[in-house]
Amino acid sequence: xxxxQEEVFSKVKDVLTTALAVDDDEVTPEARLSEDxxxxxxxxxxxxxxxxxxxxxxxxxxxxxxxxxxxNPEFVQNGKMTAKGLAxxxxxxxxxxxxxxxQDPDINxxxxxxxxxxxxxxxxxxxxx
Amino acid sequence: xxxxLVDQLLSLEVGKxxxxxxxxxxxxxxxxxxxxxxxxxxxxxxxEAAVQTAAWLVRQTNDFGQSLIVLKEARGVxxxxxxxxxxxxxxxxxxxxxxxxxxxxxxxxxVGPGGATAITARLELxxxxxxxxxKGFARSDAVAIAAQRERWQVFSQQTGAPAxx
Amino acid sequence: xxxxxxxxxxxxxxxxxxxxxxxxxxxxxxxxxxVPGFPVMPASLMIEGMAQTAGILVGAARNFQEKVILAxxxxxxxSRLVRxxxxxxxxxxxxxxxEAGASIEGEITSRTSVGGKPVELEVGAIDMMFSxxxxxxxxxxxxxxxxxxxxxxxxxxxxxxxxxNVELPEKP
Numbered sequence: 020x021x022x023x024q025e026e027v028f029s030k031v032k033d034v035l036t037t038a039l040a041v042d043d044d045e046v047t048p049e050a051r052l053s054e055d056x057x058x059x060x061x062x063x064x065x066x067x068x069x070x071x072x073x074x075x076x077x078x079x080x081x082x083x084x085x086x087x088x089x090x091n092p093e094f095v096q097n098g099k100m101t102a103k104g105l106a107x108x109x110x111x112x113x114x115x116x117x118x119x120x121x122q123d124p125d126i127n128x129x130x131x132x133x134x135x136x137x138x139x140x141x142x143x144x145x146x147x148x
Numbered sequence: 149x150x151x152x153l154v155d156q157l158l159s160l161e162v163g164k165x166x167x168x169x170x171x172x173x174x175x176x177x178x179x180x181x182x183x184x185x186x187x188x189x190x191x192x193x194x195x196e197a198a199v200q201t202a203a204w205l206v207r208q209t210n211d212f213g214q215s216l217i218v219l220k221e222a223r224g225v226x227x228x229x230x231x232x233x234x235x236x237x238x239x240x241x242x243x244x245x246x247x248x249x250x251x252x253x254x255x256x257x258x259v260g261p262g263g264a265t266a267i268t269a270r271l272e273l274x275x276x277x278x279x280x281x282x283k284g285f286a287r288s289d290a291v292a293i294a295a296q297r298e299r300w301q302v303f304s305q306q307t308g309a310p311a312x313x
Numbered sequence: 314x315x316x317x318x319x320x321x322x323x324x325x326x327x328x329x330x331x332x333x334x335x336x337x338x339x340x341x342x343x344x345x346x347x348v349p350g351f352p353v354m355p356a357s358l359m360i361e362g363m364a365q366t367a368g369i370l371v372g373a374a375r376n377f378q379e380k381v382i383l384a385x386x387x388x389x390x391x392s393r394l395v396r397x398x399x400x401x402x403x404x405x406x407x408x409x410x411x412e413a414g415a416s417i418e419g420e421i422t423s424r425t426s427v428g429g430k431p432v433e434l435e436v437g438a439i440d441m442m443f444s445x446x447x448x449x450x451x452x453x454x455x456x457x458x459x460x461x462x463x464x465x466x467x468x469x470x471x472x473x474x475x476x477x478n479v480e481l482p483e484k485p
Contacts, residue, residue: 037387040224040270057268059226060449061384061414065442068409068416080412151343151355181316183460190316191383192364196357216348218394219356225386269386278351291350 021147027074028139034069035135038062048136058133070138076145083141084133085111089126100124114140153197154204157303158238166205167240168303170197174233189231194267195222198255202241202271204303205253207296209246214275215292220250221272228265235259237266249275314343317465318362319403322473327482328374328407333366334424335401344397354395356437359421360386363439367405367417368461369470371443374410376484377462379445380455384414387440393423395436400424402433414444 032046039056052058058066067078080086085108088094094104105124109117115137120128158167172179172189179187203217231237237257244252250272257267278285324332337344337354344352364383372381395401405419421436446455473479 038224059228061226061442061444064411064414064444065385065387065416068411071409151345151347178314178316181463181465184463185458186456186460190361192357192361195360195386196355199357216351216353216394218348218353219389219391221388221390222356222360222386223388225389227382227384285351288350292348295346295349 022143024139024143027142027146028135030073031070031135031138031142034066034073035138038065038069046135048134048139050135051131052133052135052138053130056135066138070142074142074146076142078145082111083138089129095126098126100126100129114144151196152200152299153193154200154239154303157204160205160208162205163209163243163246164205165240165242166201166208167238168197168201168204170237170239172231172233172235172237176233179233187233189237191225191227191267194227194231194237194257195225195269197237198239198241198253198257198267198269199271199273201239202243202251202253202255202273204300205241205243206246206251206273206275207300209243210248210275212293212297213248214277215289215296216276216278217273219271220274223270223272225267225269227267229259231257231259231266238263241271251275314341315465317365317469318358319365319469322366322470322477323402325370325373325473325477325479327370327479328410330404330406331366331370332405333362333403335362335403337395337397337399337401339397352397354399354401356389356391359391359395359401359437360389360439360441362401363403363405363417363419363421364441365466366403367407367419367441368443369466370405370407371410371415371417372462373470373479373481374407374415375445376481377459377467378484380447380459380461381415381443382446382461383441384444384449385442387416387442389437389439389441391421391437392435395423396425398425401436412445413448414442416440416442 035046036043039058041056050056063084071078094101115132120132153170154168155171156169158169160166182190199219206217237259239257241253241255253271255269255271259266277289279289319333319335322333347355368381402422405417408416408418419439422433423436424433
């Protein structure tokens with residue numbers, strides 16, 4: 020059965036309040052996982068595991084949080100993501116909103132694209148096909 | 149070993165915040181096991197340092213009113229950088245709430261001049277006296293509190309250590 | 314003091330679950346100054362007991378080829394104090410294991426006696442996560458050899474591996 024965006028958001032919120040030890044009202048759609056909610060690298064693995072459990076989905080390695088993008092010199096030069104890198108990330112993460120990152124593709128800001136809403140959109144593609 | 153995981157008081161605001169330091173040294177035997185060839189402070193010892201730091205703030209705030217201050221719940225304990233012998237773990241504990249029977253804290257441990265994060269956590273401590281459940285233990289409460297007062301003197305007098313002229 | 318916080322495995326099912334026990338004894342020095350005059354087992358060392366039980370379980374899932382490090386404690390809560398003479402029981406269950414790490418659910422109980430009758434009481438529950446550090450902390454340098462699964466953990470595991478009929482998977 021298809022889930023509504025509200026239903027998905029409410030479950031994602033439960034996952035984040037547990038995984039990140041944050042309060043309910045901090046988990047807004049715009050909140051950034053690292054910058055606003057304090058997520059560290061281990062938390063991304065925790066969040067993947069907990070989303071799999073909460074929605075009975077399988078999250079293949081690198082699908083939600085891409086890997087091997089930053090270590091590839093074709094994709095990253097002088098701390099900025101190249102046009103090729105951006106194209107790669109866009110095709111791997113069709114659920115993410117990259118418009119802000121494109122204006123200043125500083126790789127240190129890459130994590131900012133992971134907002135609560137990004138997770139909700141990703142889960143929507145998994146549960147509703 | 150002595151189960152004392154803080155060495156020095158750096159700052160104190162009763163009821164609010166405390167900062168203490170734990171020096172990590174090769175002289176600590178358990179580091180030989182954790183790990184052979186790669187000695188680092190175990191993660192749970194960072195947590196213990198945080199619990200002990202927070203407990204000192206509780207004792208100062210509640211004027212040593214309870215003999216037992218123990219960890220009831222830890223949430224969102226995240227580890228960052230390792231802490232190796234020769235380094236100092238600096239723990240800052242911010243009180244969210246301190247009442248007679250319980251307290252809530254946000255704690256953070258950092259290392260080195262850049263302040264790299266080694267641990268962050270939310271802690272809930274329970275405070276109690278043994279005599280609350282069994283009057284026969286009143287003496288144990290008194291012994292524990294006296295020992296804690298004495299230990300606190302060591303921390304609070306550190307800045308006034310005599311010079312050897 | 315040494316850094317080994319479990320004494321014996323009672324159950325070990327690769328990829329699934331493990332149970333280890335730890336006797337709490339007045340002969341252990343650390344008990345004497347946690348609360349002077351009233352020896353109790355520190356909560357942080359019970360978390361370590363669970364981490365060692367679970368860490369070996371997670372390690373066995375990949376035949377001890379990964380350096381398995383405690384990276385996160387989602388939640389650890391305790392409901393009673395544990396005193397000398399009691400035996401702690403650490404039951405760890407794998408919730409998820411991937412190339413990057415694993416998550417665990419654990420329960421702690423204590424075997425003791427009340428009014429002369431043996432009982433097993435609830436002590437606490439812990440959710441924790443382990444990281445396979447070679448796959449995560451890129452840029453940081455670690456020794457090549459597996460310092461996590463050093464001789465003392467492997468000796469403990471080997472002691473009970475035959476008794477409990479544990480079959481390790483092939484090395485990945």
